[in-house]
Amino acid sequence: MARARRRSSLPGFSPALGFTLLYLSLVVLIPLAALFWKTSTLSLHDFVATVSSARVLAACRVSFGCALAAALLNAWLGLLVAWVLVRYRFPGRAIADALVDLPFALPTAVAGITLTTLLARNGWIGRVLEPLGIQVAFTPLGITVALIFIGLPFVVRSVQPVLEDLDAELEEAAASLGASRAQTFRRVLLPALAPAVTTGFALAFARGVGEYGSVVFISGNMPMKTEIAPLLIVTKLEQYDYAGATAIAVTLLLVSVALLLAINGLQAWSRAREIG
């Protein structure tokens, strides 16, 4: 560190880094260490028994399955929205663009009760779907809808800047060389946008797996059917089963960290693409 300071003549390195490390430790690292401390007190047998119990496996299937479905749909919907916002000019475009961030800004509990109210049997949308035999609220479909809402901005905001930098001339060149619209999309646009779409997909998926507030209201929370993994953690805590809650939490955490690393890798790939 002495070497680092000599190279820069700017002041304040030691106090800034010192405060950063102290605050990081107090607010994030020490509390997180508690999770691993608790995990270390569990026997491997108990840990495996908890994580592989039928109810936990079912909850994980719901959480991962719905998050995956929502993120896949969001990849396409987000691409569509980003495309329209970047390439077309129409009245109200700036407002539509600003609104894309609504799921980030709206507290998840508000999103949860609103979507549930809309999609319940007597809600504005539920009423229309009911005669068609489609039930959304209190089914995995409802969970997926909530996760589409929560995840949409990730894909749009990942794709938008890449699309803005992408030259429209590239598409014109493809078209003038005789490519059809579908060919241009598949051969020219999709490869250029793939890293950004995949990053957005991964971010939306990671968020969806751990999401709680927007989902608990619409899911109905039936064990084995529509119970999500984060809710199961809460349930176990309420029963003072700290060990069980910790086992599920550590599993979720490890998956999230793996996803975070994958996303960082994707972003590096994305940047390399942009430069290349």
Next chain:
Amino acid sequence: MRLALTAAALGFLALFLVLPLVTVFVYAFSEGLRVYAAALAEPDARAAVGLTLVTAAFSVPLNTAFGVAAAWAIARFRFPGRSLLVSLIDLPFAISPVVSGLIFVLLFGMQGLFGPWLVEHGVRILFAVPGIVLATLFVTFPFVARELIPLMQEQGSDEELAAVSLGASGWQMFWRVTLPNIRFGLLYGVVLVNARAMGEFGAVSVVSGHVRGLTNTVPLHVEILYNEYHTAAAFSVASLLAGLALVTLVAKQLLEWRIGRKGRAA
């Protein structure tokens, strides 16, 4: 083609974003202005608003101070472990809100690491205001640092080096050069911290204990009203949060325009 795609995208946005937003306000006023006002004036609702403001009053300044310090160290100096530090700062974003709450239960709960000691000394952290503040600090931790690090890296240190070489002290340089340069990015981070601090549900729900009038924040109060079938009251209180979200969006838009770039996915 263009028309069809535009219509599809806007239709989707209208259905998924505009309709829910409208729904909040329609249901809030569904039983008239009197019920709306009564739901907000009720003592439990006022206590919830108070607690939410207290939580934000801790989270915003502390995480802002941290963000500035971290961005200064990371964007202006090279040191071993720098990229690891950046990843660690991002960590709270990757963790489920429920897990963020759980770690504080494991620290301060009765069976927790410090639980017995706290009971002995009569200090309450869990199911009380300190626990709510800590959980909120955790979930809003990365926002300011994440905004400032790329911004300061992009701006470079030429102006600061010039100030120092002309004899400015560290604080003079900070107040007269650094802060004016980063002010919009900083404000942007503050807006994001504030929105999340006031709206956090999962983490706070785990550590709060749900004591009405004492440890309920606004989102938790909305949950209780909704679960007790006070739909109009629930949406009345929720409309405060939806209003906050709209203010956040407008502020975000204005600041992005001033910074001159698009917001990245948080």
